[in-house]
Structures are given as structure tokens and as C-alpha cells.
Amino acid sequence: MIKAYMAITEKELQERLEKINASLQKDGVPIAQRPLEAMRRYSIEYKTKFLLNSDLADSINKWFESKYGEKLLLSFALYDSVYYFDATFWPIEIPIGYGNFKLDPFSCLKKIPDSVRNDLVSNPNTGWDYAIWWADCLDYAYGLREVSSSTDVTGFGHKLLEAGDQELRATVALLKETRPNPRTMFTSRNAVEIFLKSMLALRGELTEAQAKGFGHNLPKIYQTFIEATGLKHWKNAEKQLDIYPHVEKRYSKQIYENKQLWDGLAFAQSLGALIIRQFTARDTMSAILKMIEHQKANTPSNKKGA
Numbered sequence: 001m002i003k004a005y006m007a008i009t010e011k012e013l014q015e016r017l018e019k020i021n022a023s024l025q026k027d028g029v030p031i032a033q034r035p036l037e038a039m040r041r042y043s044i045e046y047k048t049k050f051l052l053n054s055d056l057a058d059s060i061n062k063w064f065e066s067k068y069g070e071k072l073l074l075s076f077a078l079y080d081s082v083y084y085f086d087a088t089f090w091p092i093e094i095p096i097g098y099g100n101f102k103l104d105p106f107s108c109l110k111k112i113p114d115s116v117r118n119d120l121v122s123n124p125n126t127g128w129d130y131a132i133w134w135a136d137c138l139d140y141a142y143g144l145r146e147v148s149s150s151t152d153v154t155g156f157g158h159k160l161l162e163a164g165d166q167e168l169r170a171t172v173a174l175l176k177e178t179r180p181n182p183r184t185m186f187t188s189r190n191a192v193e194i195f196l197k198s199m200l201a202l203r204g205e206l207t208e209a210q211a212k213g214f215g216h217n218l219p220k221i222y223q224t225f226i227e228a229t230g231l232k233h234w235k236n237a238e239k240q241l242d243i244y245p246h247v248e249k250r251y252s253k254q255i256y257e258n259k260q261l262w263d264g265l266a267f268a269q270s271l272g273a274l275i276i277r278q279f280t281a282r283d284t285m286s287a288i289l290k291m292i293e294h295q296k297a298n299t300p301s302n303k304k305g306a
Contacts, residue, residue: 079141
């Protein structure tokens, strides 16, 4: 049954979805990807704003399930990541949303027991640490989509950004395995190297030939990155490069603790988010940091006379 707020009949919705599905067939969109792509096209064509947990999204999903079967595989995330807490990697899903909508950072945590979630949220330090990580993931996910669809971001820099994104997502996929794969230290290292080069290329300060000249020398690339961008506050983060193995060790067996694997991912993700913020207006991080400062300023221990 179609909800009244949609202001259309069930028949009209059926006709709209038939039309959209026909265009998806013509464009060769795989069946498993059609529900989400249908929502995107529906939002644009009919100027409708909705989130993935809305009644309209549910109706669209059910239409495709009815047409193609209940085993239709759907992915509701724009971006997947993980968060390391209590010695475990917990999945995070940044959902796709259209128009104006709100997101709860902690609702993006998946497959985490309520008791563990409560431990995370109830401690201000761990709660805010997670919120900062979530802000990086959120800005990266939505900002990357903006950058990828922008006609102003093209060429070698865009090519590198897409390659870095693949390495970052590969890292997340390996960390979501039952036993986190230590090879993620190489995929996260690759993401860092490629992100650094992409930032320089997007600024018009690195050609493909120059990128090859750097080889895989992370310290050299990072130093050039700092000098070119003027991001002096990132100078202190250079020591994070020490966590990554030398590229020559890629043929050797890797042994790392989960915390080390997390550190490798964390630096790569933060760098990816930094680049996205340089080329978009996305900056959820600033809002989170202001909230943290506000809370600190209003805690009893920080008030005069306390």
C-alpha cells in the first residue's frame, strides 16, 4: 500500500518504476544494483527527497523484490568502514541519502551488541573518538561522490583519487574478515601513497612522469605534500608513516597486531578525508570538534568555582 504522503496512487508508482527499470535495463545496470540506482533516478526525475529507511524507499525495494525475487542482493551503504573498539573491528555503514536528512553516528555502527555499544557511548572519550572517525567517513563518502561527479576534477589527479579509494575499500574489506588480514598494511600503505600523489596532482603540482619519479618513497612524497599544500599541522603526523612496511617486503609474510592494522587504516582514512575537504565544502569534523569543546567547557571541573 502506498503511503498517503506520497500523493500518488499505487498504479502511478508502478508505472514510474516500470519506466525507470526500463532505462536501467537499457543502460545495462545489474539487477542487484537497480533498487539503489532507481531511488537515485526517482529522486532526480520526480524531485523527491527521501532516506533509505523511508516508506518510499521501502516501496521501491519491495517492487524490485516482487519483480526479481526475494533473493535480490542489495547494498544500502554509500561507504563501508570499520571502527576498532574493545579489540574488535565493528562494521560501519554510511547510508545513501537524497535531499536533506539527518544521520545518527551511532546508528551507523552495525553488528555490535547493545552492551558494547553502551560502553562506547557512555564514555565521553571513546564516544567522541568514534564521532570523529565517523565524521571522516561521512565527509569522505559524500565528498568523494561530489568530486567524482564534478567536471572540475579530472585528469591524472582524479585517476589517482579513484585508485586510492579502491585501496582504502580493499583495506576495509580485509579487516572485516573473521580474522583480519595482515596484508591490509600494504593496501592501507598503497592508499596513503596514492592519496598523497592525488592531492599534488589535483593541485596541478604533479604530473604522471613526476609521480613515477617519486617511486614508492613515502617520506619523500609526504615532505613534498607538506611543502606544496602548506598544511604544516600535518607535519607532526609524518611519524605515522613508520607503521607501514617498506614496499620491498610485499613478498614476505606479514605479522601485525589488530591495533597496528587499525592504525594503518586510520591514517589512510584521515588523509582521504583531508583531500576531500580540500575540494568540497564538506566539514563535519569542525562541527564535531566544536561540540567536544562545548562539552568540555561545560563540565563541572572546567567551570569557575567548581
